[in-house]
Amino acid sequence: MSQCRVRGQVRIRVKAAAVNPIDWKLRAGYMHAMMPLAFPAGSGCEASGVVDAVGEGVPADLLGSSVFGKGNDTMAEYAILDEWAAKPDALTFEEAAGLSVAAETAARIIDQVGVKPGETLLISGAAGGVGSAAIQLARVAGIRTIGTASEPKHDYLRSLGAIPTTYGPGLSHRVAELAPEGVQAALDVVDSGMIPELVAITGSPSKVVSIADLTAPQYGVTTSFEPMDKQSATKVLEQVAALCVAGSFTLPVAQTFQLQDLAAAHDLSAQGHVTGRLVVTFD
Known part of the structure; x- marks a missing residue:
């Protein structure tokens, strides 16, 4: 043992x-x-x-x-x-x-992408574990989120606090209608092949972080696979536990x-x- x-x-x-x-x-x-x-x-x-x-x-x-x-x-x-x-x-x-994994990953990449309270964050593949955690942690931090998912999952995204939209062709146009003031950052949490579109939507590869697409660096986008240090990760777990008790995270x-x-x-x-x-x- x-x-x-x-x-x-x-x-x-x-x-x-x-x-x-x-x-x-x-x-x-x-x-x-x-x-x-x-x-x-x-x-x-x-x-x-x-x-x-x-x-x-x-x-x-x-x-x-x-x-x-x-x-x-x-x-x-x-x-x-x-x-x-x-x-x-x-x-x-x-x-x-x-x-643990979804919350730590979401907290890490939200921090890495540098999005601030009052700004808008686009999450590609938002209905999975990391995407769901990112929506809720962003909401708690005062960050507006738009999440992509198939239409049957849109009510689920709304329940977490995100504005849902479908993925695929025309994403830039749909996001522009939902956020006419622009999107300040984007997270790629599933390997959907959307990196070029996310760069175009945010205006810069420095405003996109991916945890799923190994081709992301070809577009100048940072990939994030290294976990937080122990102290930071523990703090996230304690925060999430408290949010669960308060009914603010699930x-x-x-x-x-x-x-x-x-x-x-x-x-x-x-x-x-x-x-x-x-x-x-x-x-």
């Missing part, structure tokens, strides 16, 4: 772990050039559960507490979390399991699976049409 070897880590008995696109991309070998795997390899990068061991610097009275957070190989009965926060009582383990669970059905969860995630989180539960 894994041990806490780094200061600030906790080990949890996993109650639920979320599936993220990086999981099936790593499994399929799509990320080999960037993130080569050494086999045998685990899966998963976020989970929730009950603390059963603590690392240096973590109070022993945390043992038995319910937490959620990020780590490696979290799709297991026990997992080490590097960044974590207390799970609010108001959240189920399933709901908490899918908060990432709904679309479907739950048992561990033996993990491949099916990966396949569903790879289709790219799920609204909400896919979560594996552990007895």
Whole structure:
């Protein structure tokens, strides 16, 4: 069983772990050039559960507490979390399991793109986990958002606080009608091939950040794959936990699976049409 070897880590008995696109991309070998795997390899990068061991610097009275957070190989009965926060009582383990990666990624790229309160942010692929988190964190910060998604998902985007529009040809025209004063920044959170349009809409590649399109640098656009430092990530998790309690943040669970059905969860995630989180539960 894994041990806490780094200061600030906790080990949890996993109650639920979320599936993220990086999981099936790593499994399929799509990320080999960037993130080569050494086999045998685990899966998963976020989970929730009950603390059963603590690392240096973590109070022993945390043992038995319910937490959620990020780590490696979290799709297991026990997992080490590097960044974590207390799970609010108001959240189920399933709901908490899918908060960390989307929230940390969204907070990071909103900061990197430099959008300010009162400005307008365009999110390409807004109905997924990161897009949903970005809409809500931007709203809390006083940033207006326009989100692209297929029409059946528009009511969902409105419920989060975004102005929805469809993706594809004519995006620049549709966005100009929705934001005649202009769009100050854009986030590309799905590999939709829209980087040139996002650059045109914002007027500069420096106003676009992508977490999905590896061709983005060809257009002068920054890609963001490096996670926040531990202190910053922990602060985001604590903020999101508080927002959940206040009713200002939610990432709904679309479907739950048992561990033996993990491949099916990966396949569903790879289709790219799920609204909400896919979560594996552990007895």
